[in-house]
């Protein structure tokens with residue numbers, strides 16, 4: 043099947059024709075005072091207000107037509123039914139299967155429920171202190187060794203939901219180390235006790251050098267104190283992968299292997315046994331609640347009509363911004379310190395998925411695809427890059443993410459021993475945070491029209507920067523699951539419209555190959571002819587070798 047190119051479609055041409063006459067956001071709000079009432083939609087656990095996007099009813103209907111003309115409804119059915127949506131690798135992408143309710147899993151996909159149960163069993167043993175280190179001591183610390191999708195998802199979720207950790211999980215500390223230079227692991231190992239530390243080696247392929255080099259360092263650290271290698275592997279390493287063979291080769295005992303499948307993309311894998319770090323840090327019921335929230339969002343995505351469908355609407359607004367308004371930058375601005383790792387998580391999800399320039403058929407694309415996406419906790423970003431958003435020369439679209447309720451539950455009082463005064467102070471902080479979030483999207487949209495300012499060029503705010511606000515009633519496991527699934531489906535929908543494959547990542551392969559090619563050259567003198575290097579790489583390699591020699595000589 044040939045994937046049609048976006049720009050040739052009648053609906054796209056219609057949309058392109060609307061761009062030049064599009065009023066500013068100030069005008070749009072003046073023309074229709076009920077704009078926000080008409081331009082918000084709801085999905086499980088969240089509401090999307092898109093009234094600050096530069097769209098009107100004509101644009102929305104053109105986007106809906108585009109969605110239909112590009113056959114996205116059948117693409118979505120295909121995703122859920124297990125069609126080969128990842129064509130370059132000949133695979134389905136069935137992360138949605140991982141969050142089906144237990145009854146359907148047991149009935150239709152017993153291999154998934156079996157792995158979930160095995161994970162639960164390991165988690166319970168660790169929490170209960172039944173799983174012990176080589177010297178018989180209880181496990182106090184777990185280190186997740188993984189990178190990309192095998193790190194960012196669990197890291198993001200555990201940071202976001204810390205306050206929901208169940209009593210059985212509170213005595214266990216969960217850490218993450220991903221960097222190939224070993225610096226995170228180096229810092230951790232300084233403080234950890236090898237007798238009571240357990241490592242999760244999370245790698246879909248179990249070949250990723252970043253993760254395996256960290257795993258080798260962890261093993262060397264343990265070998266210093268544990269004389270029995272098989273006891274050490276049994277008590278201190280759990281493997282999480284789609285490759286049993288590779289786990290076997292590394293030495294992971296079969297009882298310590300947690301599996302997932304080639305049809306789970308790395309950046310879509312937090313719902314699989316890659317979520318083990320989440321379950322260990324927060325408790326298995328919290329992990330299951332996360333799955334439940336994602337499943338509800340799956341159902342919404344599968345069944346809601348396009349203009350009432352939150353992930354579809356987010357995707358369509360993105361297409362309008364990127365391909366019609368030519369806005370190539372997208373900021374993710376959670377007004378919630380707990381979502382600190384949400385922007386990096388989305389950077390991988392969106393840019394590794396849709397940073398592509400050929401269609402599923404390998405045909406070069408002549409229009410923009412994924413924008414540059416970055417972000418930061420909103421209130422901190424105000425003191426970093428908002429200057430550019432307000433007065434720079436780049437058009438930027440933003441997503442504001444906000445939870446209405448915070449610091450208001452008895453559970454928080456118990457878990458953090460909060461007294462009344464302390465809580466009142468925190469609630470006041472939350473209110474300040476909300477005010478800042480709303481103020482920023484208002485000023486970005488309306489600029490100087492938001493308030494009456496003097497005529498001073500340095501205080502000129504042009505406004506007209508579009509944004510959406512995703513409002514959660516509260517941030518908890520269920521709503522976070524729904525939020526993440528929402529972005530996953532946005533990514534899939536945009537990929538369908540751009541005609542690209544969101545489930546491969548060939549772009550990162552060449553760099554890995556070249557690194558392997560270069561490594562042996564680092565210790566060879568100039569003049570080795572096995573690989574002809576460009577002069578910059580040769581210069582840097584020689585310079586580094588020189589510095590390292592000097593350092594050796596000075597020892």
Ligand SMILES: O=P(O)(O)OC[C@H]1O[C@](O)(CO)[C@@H](O)[C@@H]1O
Nearest residue numbers: 189190191192245246247250308
């Ligand atoms: O889980 P693995 O196989 O170690 O891969 C880690 C990451 O590396 C990539 O393959 C490429 O960066 C990502 O897609 C993936 O999440």
